[in-house]
Amino acid sequence: MPDAETALLLARLQFAFTVSFHFIFPAFSIGLASYLAVLEGLWLKTGKTVYLTLFKYWLKIFAIAFAMGVVSGIVMSYQFGTNWSVFSDKAGPIIGPLMAYEVLTAFFLEAGFLGVMLFGLERVGKKLHFLATLMVAAGTAMSAFWILSVNSWMQTPSGWAVNAAGQFVPAGSWIDIIFNPSFPYRLVHTVIAAYLTTALVVGGVGAWHLLKARRGRATSAAGSGASAAAGSPDPAGRDQGARTMFSMAMWMAALVAPVQIFVGDLHGLNTYEHQPIKVLAMEGHFEASPDGAPLILFGIPDDDAETIHAAVKIPKLSSLILEHDPDAPMPGLKMVPKEDRPPVGIVFWSFRVMVGLGFLMLALGLWSVWARMRGRLYEWPLLHRFAILMGPAGFVAVIAGWITTEVGRQPWVIYHLLRTRDAVSPIATPGVTGSLIAFVIVYFTVFAAGTIYILKLMAKPPREGEPAPAKAPIRTAGITPASSMSRSGIEPRPDRAEGAE
Structure with missing residues (x-):
């Protein structure tokens, strides 16, 4: 090289x-x-x-x-x-x-x-x-x-x-x-992703402490010979903080994950309008589809052979999603010169990681709603373990989405105006x-x-x-504000105590 x-x-x-x-x-x-x-x-x-x-x-x-x-x-x-x-x-x-x-x-x-x-x-x-x-x-x-x-x-x-x-x-x-043209979609999609990322972290931390509290109660009950069932609610409310944060996080996942999927679809349609080559790489469409393009769920992209090996497809679904018509024709990457294409393998898989995690977030939110309706939101260990597993999923999803966006734009740093190789320093x-x-x-x-x-x-x-x-106290020659006021005969005002208006 x-x-x-x-x-x-x-x-x-x-x-x-x-x-x-x-x-x-x-x-x-x-x-x-x-x-x-x-x-x-x-x-x-x-x-x-x-x-x-x-x-x-x-x-x-x-x-x-x-x-x-x-x-x-x-x-x-x-x-x-x-x-x-x-x-x-x-x-x-x-x-x-x-x-x-x-x-x-x-x-x-x-x-x-x-x-x-x-x-x-x-x-x-x-x-x-x-x-x-x-x-x-x-x-x-x-x-x-x-x-x-x-x-x-x-x-x-x-x-x-x-x-x-x-x-x-x-x-x-x-x-x-x-x-x-792409800014409104990109802004909403990214900010919602940030909210979901935080909700998954908060939910994972809450679930972790709920499981720890459950194990602690079980150990305490076993050690004392108590007849209460292991994992029964904590009467002292010592895990109230964990319950509150877990409940709030699950509401966010349940309400916002479906919105994010909808916004992501709109963002995809906007990208197909303005950056069709990127979408073709995301979908893995090397060949043109004059009678409707299939949705390739999985496969092994091969840029050199210009194909997707071992592809698992759903006929006509890609045209239905992108054109709202199952029989709508779609172009293929073979119609684009190789030097103007992004690396399909990276974009293909990063997009699937992002989408797959998005649907797992939706599943977590729906599971939490079901648990809430059954009165088991705080007492369902499988749900809590799933929430812990999903804790870092938001970070992985946003990185995968960024890779899809940025690598999919290649070989341009400014789309169709300035190539990346022409933008680098000497x-x-x-x-x-x-x-x-x-x-x-x-x-x-x-x-x-x-x-x-x-x-x-x-x-x-x-x-x-x-x-x-x-926070560090304000000190001057070893004198704190409180001691200084006391020595000068000035007493601190009671309305400046903790929590005062």
Whole structure:
């Protein structure tokens, strides 16, 4: 392989590696920020301690996930200058302002209120703290808005022109650039995926603690010779936090998973309209189907032979899904030059992983509804084990969806306008190799440590009186605010006690 081709491959692998790590944390923090806002709102409305307990419990986890998302995102921005300088030069007049809007709106909003959200629960009024939580949740959603607008423009560019320097520049209204043809579908699909990802994590943690509580009661009953059946409800309500989080997560899965499948179908139809080659690779259609295309459930794609070996098909179903007509003709990848096709094997299987996990999420939600109707939502170990198994499924699904989207766009970095090989920096293979190895080592060390710490926090059940994230007292020469006021004859006001308005 020529040195330039090797450098290009390594640059693509480096960006794929870093963005895969990064995508995990925003997918979690977007949903978790909204979940924290719901918990705090329910606490303020009902006064129930369990909501405050869960808020403090998940707030610590959010702080770590948010920090790792910010750190991993910074690295990606540098790669635009080091590895993809040609892309930055050509697309900068459009991409640059959109990225700046994300910083000026979303990031500033998050940064401005994050400190109050993390450390202000006992220092500011309840309403002000709730406002801070809402602003952080809004900031994470706004960040998704701008980032997805950038990515969607690269998929379905609109509102552009080329200047004398060969750069893509706005032509007319920025509305056409921001709200490009695929953006609304991509935004809704991704945000719902973030909510489902968070719901599955919360549900998995709740199920884990329900199983632990059940085993604990069984052990206690056996040791004391009690006649109560093992796994009977806990009269002390010690697992109330686990019950509440599991119930809320299962409602989310049951209500949102069907919506996500519907939105995904609309997104697929939009992709077929604007990026038909990507959809043909997802479906594995090398051959044209003049009388209706089958849906290939499984098979072994072969790019060289241009076929799907051992294909399991449902006749005419692909045409029915994409054209709403079982007899509608569909083109095949053989009609497209090989140099303009994405690697079918990767796109074919990543799409099936995403869709398969989506239907498993639907199954979990429907099972929880059945269990709830039978009064066994908290006492059905098989359901709880399935929820634990599905805990990381959201992360796998969003990564698989990202792979489908980005690899399916190849060989273009800006669809049908700029090829990936023409967007890379003029760098040598040793430089990219060294930075890629460094990223792999650092990422697996730092982010593995952070992930392990998050799992340790999740392993502990939520308890009443759950502490908020650690905060350092304000000290001046060893004097705390309380001792300073006492020595000056000023007593702390009682209305600033914990929970005061």
